[in-house]
Amino acid sequence: MGSEAVRNKKVVLKQYVEAGRSPRESDVEVVATETVALAIPEGSPPAILVKNLYLSCDPYMRGRMTKHDTPSYIPDFTPGSVITGLGVSRVVESTHPDFIVGDLIWGITGWEEYTLLVSNLGSFFKIRYTDLPLSYYTGLLGMPGFTAYAGFSQVAQPKKGERVFVSSASGAVGQLVGQLAKRMDCYVVGSAGSDEKVDLLKNKFGFDEAFNYKQETDLDAALKRCLPEGIDIYFENVGGRMLDAVLPNMRTHGRIPVCGMISQLNLEKPDPVHNLFCLLIKQVRMQGFLVSEFYHLYREFEDEVVQLIREGKITYVEDVAEGLENAPAALVGLFSGRNVGKQLVVIARE
């Protein structure tokens, strides 16, 4: 590519989102920067220049939109600077020995057309199954899918035939958790926020039962209706009221992998949870995890799930926004549950 000149459209954070409110489209903006020389600068440490193809909209990004006085587990975004997040990219120039032009990779990149990457290059995964839709590497075969796999197999440690409940079940993580659980002959119930999503759970992803939590006046009653014998594994994606309702329904030696608490992300003061005593009397293990702890298992996961995809044994639903112009709406929509399935943004298809 050398020093070819291109424009580089990007999504920047306009201002921090205060704790206690949902992000709005106006909190981010799409900026069409001036034409720039597209090249790795002379004298740069080993680097790669990538063309970004698919961007992943993930719930954890909400935390980065708010300023924290004490550092969180991942840095805050900087107003005026490009948003970063997981994406699928193609290497267009490389001075780094591990990458060559044409490599397809996934990892943390910029929400922009081209990104120069000079650090943390070891955190990128090369995409080995390039015949599958590349967008899958923002979801089913990327971080969310691997989160489902690691959280279910490594943290929940399921046994055949157990009773599994998944919240936010039609989302990027939940849909795979449910299908992995069914493959272990578990009885699987999911909750979601619309009748359309409930229909997906039952008729596409093969959940045994599902309910629309927005239509239930009594979550405890809904859980008892769907899981009268209680819950061995609660795959926790939402937190708050749902978690509090689940706790008294846990069975002895139950496990709660804590993967997300999306209902809590926009609250200044998180919802109260009253029923933790149930952890004691039911000897329940509740465990927070970050997928990065398990990345040594990624290739094993990738091979296994690719095989299931090829055999038609895994279904996957994604919600695709076209173009960077639609990225702000896609990102913000995640926090009101507007997406159906994995939310991603296509910048370019190749």
Next chain:
Amino acid sequence: MGSEAVRNKKVVLKQYVEAGRSPRESDVEVVATETVALAIPEGSPPAILVKNLYLSCDPYMRGRMTKHDTPSYIPDFTPGSVITGLGVSRVVESTHPDFIVGDLIWGITGWEEYTLLVSNLGSFFKIRYTDLPLSYYTGLLGMPGFTAYAGFSQVAQPKKGERVFVSSASGAVGQLVGQLAKRMDCYVVGSAGSDEKVDLLKNKFGFDEAFNYKQETDLDAALKRCLPEGIDIYFENVGGRMLDAVLPNMRTHGRIPVCGMISQLNLEKPDPVHNLFCLLIKQVRMQGFLVSEFYHLYREFEDEVVQLIREGKITYVEDVAEGLENAPAALVGLFSGRNVGKQLVVIARE
């Protein structure tokens, strides 16, 4: 003993204690029953008749004093009937092949002078170190001590030099947790409800730091003062506000064995906990346990702690009430923290 006639004084529950209030002395009463024949009835299944020596007052007994609509992990007491609980007893008659007259045992017996035991005899432990004070088998060498050992070694899985916080630290469980942690070169901080108890923690049990939670207006500030680098292991005995203050102070990969939530036992609606999001961002494991899961390790524990006692490397403080007449006050006092150290009742010393 044959059919010798004795009186058999006992403590009975007069009425259920409603959820939402502390038990009062008037909820239980000491009844001097008529003189009864002291013998295993003819035609009885294999049984033992025991003379009860020491009774253990334990927080979990609060739950048994309230009527539950759905069964809890342990049955409710029955009004008008003798209270049961852990104690040290001597076998005075036996028709069971595993026991002979003179055996000293600990396990669930009646709060009375003599008890006829016909079922669950397999749950009793024979006391092997009869040269040590037998009362130790209601505490340091009994269920509470073993709870400390199992919860710390098996559930918390400590590493050398970690930062450990123990609530209710001068109690039967807490005092041993702290000392076991110090033996692993941990930095150990405890909380308790009086200056006298705080003094015990620092000057008798060897805690590095301790505070009186009743004197602290801001528990978070107290924790940050004593543990500025955060907490690797929180041995949870109290629940509620303390747990909520601890959560943001947990370190990455911290562990919270949930052993008790004594502050919550008298509440109809448990205190809210808001900070569970910290489980996720710090990848914390919070795990309820019951000591009975670990009883296969009891003899190993007993040998190890007896050795430490003989070498003067473990200290133990007990609060001894004399006679069944004082049992109601001893039991009730537990829930306001009146006891200093392990609360027990002596019925007879041999």
